[in-house]
Amino acid sequence: MLPIWGLPCKAMIKVEEKEVYCSQAEEQIGLKQETDTCMVVPVDEQTDHTESEPNRNQVIFQEAAEAENQNQERRKPFSCDICKKCFAFKSAFDAHMRTHTGEKPFTCVNCGKGFSHKGNLTKHMMIHTGEKPFSCVNCGKSFSQKGNLTQHMMNHTGEKPFSCVNCGKGFSHKQHMMIHTGEKPFSCVNCGKGFSHKQVLTRHMMIHTGEKPFSCVNCGKSFSQKQHLTQHMMIHTGEKPFSCVNCGKGFSRKLSLTEHMMIHTGEKRFSCVNCGKGFSQKQYLTQHMMIHTGEKPFSCVKCGKCFSHKRILTRHMKIHTGEKPFSCVKCGKSFGQKRILTQHMMIHTGEKPLSCVNCGKGFSHKQSLSKAPNLPCLLLVKGPMAPIV
Secondary structure, X not given: OOOOOOOOHHHHHHHHHHHHHHHHHHHHHHHHHHOOOOOOOOHHHHHHHHHOHHXXXXXXXXXXXXXXXXXXXXXXXXXXXXXXXXEOOHHHHHHHHHHHHOOOOEEOOOOOOXXXXXXXXXXXXXXXXXXXXXXXXXXXOEEOOHHHHHHHHHHHHOOOOEEOOOOOOEEOOOOOHXXXXXXXXXXXOOOOOEEOOHHHHHXXXXXXXXXXXXXXXXOOOEEOOHHHHHHHHHXXXXXXXXXXXXXXXXXXXXXXXXXXXXXXXXXXXEEOOOOOOEEOOHHHHHHHHHHHHOOOOEEOOOOOOEEOOHHHHHHHHHHHHOOOOEEOOOOOOEEOOHHHHHHHHHHHHOOOOEEEOOOOOEEOOHHHHHOOOOOOOOEEEOOOOOOEO
16 A cells, blocks of 8 residues: 555554454455354454353243243143143143032932042942952952052051151151141131041031931941941941950940040040049040030020030930830840940840949949939949949
8 A cells, every 4th residue: 555645654554454454354244254154253242242141041041931831831731710720631621620610510320429520420439339449468358449458558568658757757648747737728618617638528518418328228327428337337237346455345446445445544635624634535525625614516406405415416316306226136125325225135134234332232224223222322333443322
């Protein structure tokens, strides 16, 4: 390039530098046009790119999350407007919506009970058919559902995969934690009572509906739970598989044996804060407290009489209905209460477990002793109990 006369030398140098820089830029542009795999970035642009790298990563992550959400929507296109839960299949979506609407299109032809899922109806039908396809290889006990058999097998293996972090106790299933948390997510729509398990709420609802799908083939009495029917059947069969190791007394229920054992051990864990009286079971304490409070929550719908215990109301109702489910196998006489039948049986057996400590005469029950001519008499119970005046 020829020098321009009359201009300072310093200005000439600047012009040359500018031209060189422009020439380099042109080369860079040309290079970028020639190939897509090679691009030279000016130094200033490299610095700006390094400084904005975190923001660029954030944009990339956000775009990836949006893409994943779009994929999720494509995989599960059916969304619930109420709880926003998504489903891949319309059949699963329809079944879910019935939990909100309460619709129960599947009905049992035997008892009329409705279900929201066909699978639940299939399981329910086994109650009526008695089908139990899953059997325990150890004790032979059968179950209608495989899950129940799996839990039962833990009784034999002793497996307790769930440990409580509060008390360290092991369990075969994980519902125990609700005892510590007090969580009761299932509430009754009629009385507001809360429950920790859905099946307990289902059983409770039968109190309000009066549903009793399990009937005794001998006397026709109905029950809301199958286990209650099983226990009831032992009245007719006389079966008492649980025996006390101390006195040999038999019981139809394991719980009754456990309660009975406290007679021998004298254990009374529950005490009344008002009078200090001790009880072996919490329910007995609860019932006892009604003596102090005067509470009588159970009312007879026929005569309006009130009772502190439901079982007393149940006994009272037999006065109105005339029901006498306990029959003597010897003479056929019927009774409304089991204890009256037990006392009656002593007429046939000649058993007299009560005796007077003064004259030694035996009696079958306390009322007979009170009618004895040689008064006063002291009642002596033959057994572990102390004499009663």
